[in-house]
Amino acid sequence: MSHFYVTTPLYYVNDKPHVGHAYTTIAADVIARWHKMLGDDVRFLTGTDEHGQKVFEAAQKRAMSPQDHVDSMVVPFQNLWKKLNIQYDDFLRTTEERHTTVVSAVLQHLHDQGDIYEDFYEGWYSTSAERFWTEKDLVEGKCPESGLPVQWLREKNYFFRMAKYADQLRSWIADNPDFLRPESRKNEVLGYLRKDVGDLCISRPKNRLPWGIPLPFDEGYVTYVWFDALLNYITALGYSPTKSDELFHRYWPATYQLVGKDILTTHSVYWSTMLFAIGLPPARCLYAHGWWTVEGQKMSKSLGNVVDPNLLIDAYGADPVRYFLLRQ
Secondary structure (H helix, E strand, O other): OOOOEOOOEEEEEEOOOOOOHHHHHHHHEEEEEEHHHHHOOOEEEEEEOOOOOHHHHHHHOOOOOOOHHHHHHHHHHHHHHHHEEEEOOOEEEOOHHHHHHHHHHHHHHHOOOOEEEEEEEEEEEEOOOEEEEHHHOOOOEHHHHOOOEEEEEEEEEEEHHHHHHHHHHHHHHHHHHOOEHHHHHHHHHHHHHHHOOOOEEEEEEEEOOOOOEOOOOOEEEEHHHHHHHOHHHHHOOOOOOOOHHHHHHHEEEEEEEEEOOOOOHHHHHHHHHHHHOOOHHHHHEEEOOOOEEEEEEEEEOOOOOOHHHHHHHHHHHHHHHHHHHHHH
């Protein structure tokens, strides 16, 4: 019997789920069911990403604490998966202690081995994408992902030595032809890796963003939401820098990690180099699918052009919706 581990991204709880979230989760569910039918030992993980600036601002708009906000916003995701008969094995929330304690331990471990350092950062910051962009990345002066405005920030932060592991990632892609799929996505990542890969800013000052996992070596900062969230794929298996659970040894590396193409770089570059830094291999296959679009634009909660899958299920039933989304 072979072990089979499939994951979806953790979905962001600044708003309710849309068809794009449903699509990825249905795909993972079908893959998991197929491998169970084949007799494999299957584990299927999904969950919610609950830290970061967009969540904090969404909570402020609702006049709620961030924790109360995420506690309420996780429910529509869980209810939708029930309506779609999604048979996951684990649902992880990044505010759970089993996740936050391990993130802190990983940060301390990387800091102790010299892979995290302090420096100043300045650049164009997009709240909608929760990341910094260079001048050349901007499209008509706006965030290339969301099309929304950016602001210039200069602040002291902590950085992960991502560039240190760039050559290892280049070699990994060359030696593992099935790692990045489809082929067009591999070409995209290789193009990114042809330029100088910088280090990754992994903190946010608490005076600007109080909602996140505190850095264990500096309480004045919280962890950048992407560094925090990406670790879910192993924290859900009971990984620890000191002694990991049996589940982790059984299922890692993941067989398939499904993501949308907009988060390909964060998963292929950020996540892989983070894994190399803690001495672990990446997933066997990182599969980045395309977008569901509305009038040619990516379906996005930030843009407000989303389709509620609950309305489709109420009108047609769960199985026709599952079939339609996969058929496309």
